[in-house]
Amino acid sequence: MSKDTAPPLPAPLAVPVADSHTHLDMQDTTVDEALARASSVGVTTVIQVGCDLKGSRWAAETAAAYENVHAAVALHPNEAPRIVLGDPEGNRSPQGARAAGGDSALDDALGEIDRLAGLPQVRAVGETGLDHFRTGPDGVAAQERSFRAHIEMAKRHGKALVIHDREAHADVLRILAEEGAPDRTVFHCYSGDAEMAEVCADRGYFMSFAGNMTFKNAQPLRDALAVAPLELVLVETDAPFLTPAPYRGRPNAPYLIPVTVRAMAAVRNIGEDELAAAIMANTVRAFGLDGDTV
Secondary structure, three states, X not given: OOOOOOOOOOOOOOOOEEEEEEOHHHOOOOHHXXXXXXXXXXEEEEEEEXXXXXXXXXXXXXXXXXXXXXXXXXXXXXXXXXXXXXXXXXXXXXXXOEOOOOHHHHHHXXXXXXXXXXXXXXXXXXXXXXXXXXXXXXXXXXXXXXXXHHHHHHHHXXXXXXXXXXXXXXXXXXXHHHHOOOOOEEEOOOXXXXXXXXXXXXXXXXXXXXXXXXXXXXXXXXXXXXXXXXXXXXXXXXXXXXXXXXXXXXXXXXXXXXXXHHHHHHHHOOOHXXXXXXXXXXXXXXXXXXXXXX
């Protein structure tokens, strides 16, 4: 089977669930098609996440147009250094001019994210955080400044904070402690171990598990899921990335959430209906949604 071939529709979930983190704008389908496929298998709500100015604007516009799409807006941790250091691909300022780089360019971009974060259809500020995998030492300061600014925005607007944490666990936890985390903080694509899951649980942080928890080498993620309090567990695709086994390497999409939910239920040793109900209730709390419309 070609790696470009979309996986088949899984058996539907009996209890509706939400995809807490997806990128519809990066998927090879229309929004209507993606939502129809997802709904047909019991995935009735999605959080559309922006990673830069263009993507965040698109997320806000799409959430305004679709009742079952909610937006998160931010500068991805790897976006902040690109803006400060100057973007060879031609990053543009909120006014449309080519950004020259520097702290003022980052301030301009953060100002636009702040504006978007105030919109009612925007339910979260993120994905923000730290990424020590893709950004080298020269970008650390920009990442941390951007992260702290996003934390402040989330608290001021009363929105959830969605964390991107790649090979930066200790620094992410430190900065959250220093700044004071928002009441609702979500670790997207949770990547820590069981010990970190206990820290997150103590602090009331939500942990969102993606398709990579199904990978053969992902036992630490399964161990974390096993100890995470059920009331703090979410599920996501991060589509088009992190397609769950047995479809790893093929395009991911919200309709594949049932595959991950069933794998998670096996780890937790509970029924998929019980897990789906908990995940939906958690998603409603995490993102401040109306429980009657999800």
